[in-house]
Amino acid sequence: APESPMSSSESVKSLTELVQQPCPAIETSKDGKSQESSEPPASESQSTTPLPLSGHSALSIQELVAMSPELDTYGITKRVKEVLTDNNLGQRLFGETILGLTQGSVSDLLARPKPWHKLSLKGREPFVRMQLWLNDPNNVEKLMDMKRMEKKAYMKRRHSSVSDSQSCESSSAGIDYSQGASPQPQHQLKKPRVVLAPEEKEALKRAYQQKPYPSPKTIEELATQLNLKTSTVINWFHNYRSRIRRELFIEEIQAGSQSQAGSSDSPSARSSRAAHSSEGDSCDGVDTEGPPDGKPSGPEADEFSNAAAKSQGGPAEPALEAGEEALRGVRPSERAEPESLEDTDDEGRLRAPRQSSPRRPGDAPETLPNSATEGDASTSAASTSVLTGESSYKSKESSEKSSGVPSTSSTPAAGSQKANSLQSLFGFSEAASSRNTRDSSLRKKKAANLNNIIHRLEKAASREEAVEWEF
DNA sequence: TTAAAGTCAATAGA
DNA sequence: TCTATTGACTTTAA
Numbered sequence: 001a002p003e004s005p006m007s008s009s010e011s012v013k014s015l016t017e018l019v020q021q022p023c024p025a026i027e028t029s030k031d032g033k034s035q036e037s038s039e040p041p042a043s044e045s046q047s048t049t050p051l052p053l054s055g056h057s058a059l060s061i062q063e064l065v066a067m068s069p070e071l072d073t074y075g076i077t078k079r080v081k082e083v084l085t086d087n088n089l090g091q092r093l094f095g096e097t098i099l100g101l102t103q104g105s106v107s108d109l110l111a112r113p114k115p116w117h118k119l120s121l122k123g124r125e126p127f128v129r130m131q132l133w134l135n136d137p138n139n140v141e142k143l144m145d146m147k148r149m150e151k152k153a154y155m156k157r158r159h160s161s162v163s164d165s166q167s168c169e170s171s172s173a174g175i176d177y178s179q180g181a182s183p184q185p186q187h188q189l190k191k192p193r194v195v196l197a198p199e200e201k202e203a204l205k206r207a208y209q210q211k212p213y214p215s216p217k218t219i220e221e222l223a224t225q226l227n228l229k230t231s232t233v234i235n236w237f238h239n240y241r242s243r244i245r246r247e248l249f250i251e252e253i254q255a256g257s258q259s260q261a262g263s264s265d266s267p268s269a270r271s272s273r274a275a276h277s278s279e280g281d282s283c284d285g286v287d288t289e290g291p292p293d294g295k296p297s298g299p300e301a302d303e304f305s306n307a308a309a310k311s312q313g314g315p316a317e318p319a320l321e322a323g324e325e326a327l328r329g330v331r332p333s334e335r336a337e338p339e340s341l342e343d344t345d346d347e348g349r350l351r352a353p354r355q356s357s358p359r360r361p362g363d364a365p366e367t368l369p370n371s372a373t374e375g376d377a378s379t380s381a382a383s384t385s386v387l388t389g390e391s392s393y394k395s396k397e398s399s400e401k402s403s404g405v406p407s408t409s410s411t412p413a414a415g416s417q418k419a420n421s422l423q424s425l426f427g428f429s430e431a432a433s434s435r436n437t438r439d440s441s442l443r444k445k446k447a448a449n450l451n452n453i454i455h456r457l458e459k460a461a462s463r464e465e466a467v468e469w470e471f
Numbered sequence: 472t473t474a475a476a477g478t479c480a481a482t483a484g485a
Numbered sequence: 486t487c488t489a490t491t492g493a494c495t496t497t498a499a
Contacts, residue, residue, distance in 0.1 A: 090486080090488085092486095092488090103489095104489075106488095108489080120498090122496085191493095193492065193493085194491095195492080231493085235494085236491095236492075239491070
């Protein structure tokens with residue numbers, strides 16, 4: 001792969017400046033950086049990928065990351081996207097050669113960058129690499145070269161394979177994933193990807209709205225009713241929570257950047273209600289960023305759950321419990337194989353439409369997803385509510401959150417601090433988002449924080465451990 | 472142990 | 486082809 005190590009000595013200092021240019025990439029004089037000087041020093045940290053790392057070799061990427069000043073992740077990704085598109089460079093190439101990430105990861109990263117302070121050391125690495133790359137005056141050129149080389153290699157392979165078998169020596173670009181492993185017994189080892197049907201997703205989202213952190217029991221119920229593996233449901237919740245969270249991050253950033261105008265009203269002052277953008281219900285979930293220390297933020301149970309509870313008469317939780325109760329009987333253990341139940345679906349409980357998906361292999365036959373156990377239809381009042389959904393959406397507003405929660409972080413004190421840092425980082429103030437659309441999401445954030453606190457409290461309580469809460 | 476964070480990699484769409 | 490999405494897996498923290 002290409003290398004462009006800069007003289008280590010300089011790297012240290014230049015790095016800081018390097019890494020912090022917020023603006024137009026490049027321009028940094030061609031000076032020291034970017035000269036392909038040393039290269040062998042594979043460097044100490046083995047873990048580090050032998051990527052270009054634009055210059056420098058004495059320092060491992062981790063070290064660079066560690067000493068890197070705060071970076072504007074959003075700005076960086078924005079610039080990277082520009083440069084890539086302007087030069088017709090693909091994410092795959094960029095990701096593999098510059099970041100050491102796959103295309104999908106790059107796409108995700110560029111589309112939904114998390115704010116610097118929310119990133120772990122590991123998570124900051126790609127951003128530092130991007131910044132270094134942006135500052136490399138020859139960045140585009142190098143990538144273009146890579147592209148050419150790849151193409152050449154591809155052609156070569158193409159030809160040779162024609163006559164002969166296939167000597168896949170991939171391009172020097174390093175695209176050859178050495179999938180060592182066993183060549184032949186590789187068949188069935190791969191299990192097909194599970195693809196959740198829209199209805200299933202909907203059901204899960206609804207469940208999430210009611211309970212972002214479902215109990216194992218609830219998870220079991222969901223899995224059973226949707227005829228999914230428990231692990232799939234668990235994974236789904238994990239993924240959804242984290243994705244919702246990121247969604248929020250960028251929403252905030254964008255809100256801030258576009259509403260520079262206004263406002264300084266405290267987040268809590270929010271009032272107008274606005275419809276929430278996101279697709280249908282999905283995004284609602286909105287969690288929030290958690291406390292500075294990376295705490296998770298709360299689920300957003302807020303609007304929906306509350307609303308649901310209210311509209312349906314009855315607190316969501318209780319209802320849920322009831323539902324669980326009702327569903328009891330379903331074995332919460334291994335359900336690797338879906339026990340498809342013969343029982344049909346009662347009224348529309350949650351329908352897990354089988355047909356549409358390529359579904360998992362060992363999956364159960366076609367029957368419809370069961371409704372929980374038998375008597376269920378009604379029994380699971382809660383589950384019904386959870387799964388059927390209706391309830392929730394509607395009356396979202398019924399409850400105006402108690403406003404007391406300090407935005408963004410679970411602790412007021414920390415909250416303000418955080419707000420500040422956010423502002424400086426992204427140039428916006430939370431307050432700014434008080435505008436309509438953003439409004440609701442911020443409200444949700446607050447609610448999320450509340451929920452988060454509650455969640456943690458419950459957790460602590462269940463453990464009977466002493467926890468110090470600073471609110 | 473649990474949840475979050477970070478990624479991979481399959482796959483859907485354009 | 487390329488990018489976006491997303492279920493699953495791995496690593497890291499608490």
